[in-house]
Amino acid sequence: MSRIKVEKNVYNRNQELAEENRRRFQQAGAYVVNMISSPGSGKTSLIERLAPRCVAAGRRLFVIEGDVETERDADRLRRLGVEAVQIQTHGACHLDAAAVARALAGAELAGVDLLIIENVGNLICPTGFDLGEQLRIVVASTAEGDDKPLKYPAAYHKADVCILNKMDLLAWVDFDVERFEAAARRANAQLQLFRTSCRTGEGIDAWCDWLMQRRA
Amino acid sequence: MHELSIAQEILDIIEAQRLRHGFERVESVRLRAGALSGVNPEALEFAFGVIREGTCAAGADLRIETEPMKLVCRPCGYSAIDCHGPGACPRCGSVDIQIDGSAGVEIVSLEVEQ
Ligand SMILES: Nc1nc2c(ncn2[C@@H]2O[C@H](COP(=O)(O)OP(=O)(O)OP(=O)(O)O)[C@@H](O)[C@H]2O)c(=O)[nH]1
C-alpha cells in the first residue's frame, strides 16, 4: 500500500469557473452581487425596492433568480420591467458558478451596470460556492431570531454586507437588534450593516445609495 | 448541505489521481473539512458510500477530520477552540470575539493499492 499526497480542495472546479465568470463580468463592466439568506427573508422584495431607484439613476439592472422550483420571483421582477432570468435548480440547494454561466450563456451583458444574483433561500450551502461576484450580501429578517449569525457563522464570515430586513416587525417578535449585530460582527468584523423594511421603506434609501456608490 | 455533490467531486478527484498514478484500488481517503465548511460527516459518509460502488474507491474508507471552530479575542488575541455561543474572553473580559476557521473541504491524501 502506498500514500499519495493530493491536497486538493473539492471546491476548486467551482472556483475556476467563478474566476471565468468574474472575468466576463469585468469585461462587460457589470458589478455583480450575490444575495444569500434563509427562505423568505426578503431578497426579492429588496430587489423590487431597488429597481425603481436604478431606473431613476439611469443604471441598467439585470437579475438572476435562483429557486428550487417556479418562475415566480423572476415574474415578480419582470412585472416591474426588470430584466430577469430564472434558474430552477430542481432540488439543488444552492447556485454554483456553472449554473450562473449557463443561465447567462445567451445574455448580452454589455451595458448592464448591476447584476444581482438572488441565490436559493438557504443559509448553508450557497456559502461554499463563489459565483464570480464582487459583493456578497447576507440578508436576515427580524422574524428569524437574533442568534442566526452564531448558528450559521459561515454565511456571515464570507459576506461583505449584512442587511437586517423586516424592521417593521420588531414590535411583534423577540429580536434584539444589538445582539444580532454583535453576533454578526463576531463572525466578520468588516461586515457593513444595514437595517431595512421593505414594507415601510425604512433604511431602503441608505442601503440603495450605498450600493449605487459602490457601483459608480 | 450538498454532501452528494461533494462526494461526487471527491470521486472525480480520485479518478483524476488514478489516471495520473495508475493505482488499482483506493483503501482510504483522508479528508479535512474546515470549521466553517458546514459539512455533516455522517451525511458525507453516507453519500460517498452510495456513489463509490463500481469505482476504484468501492471499498475505500472515508476518514473525515473536521477542524474545530476557533474563537479569537480581538483586543487581547486570546484564542480558544470551539466553545460556541456568546460569552466574554476569559482573559480580558472583552466580548469583541471573532470566529475563525476555513470553509474549504480538502482531500489530503489517498492510501492506494497499486
Ligand atoms: N413585514 C414585512 N414583510 C416583508 C418585508 N420584506 C419582505 N416581506 C414579506 O416576506 C415574504 C417573503 O419575501 P420575499 O421577498 O419573497 O423573500 P425571499 O427572500 O425572496 O424569499 P425566497 O426567494 O423564497 O427565499 C413576502 O410575503 C414579503 O412580502 C418587510 O420588510 N416587512
Ligand SMILES: [Mg+2]
Ligand atoms: Mg426570492
Ligand SMILES: [Zn+2]
Ligand atoms: Zn481578551
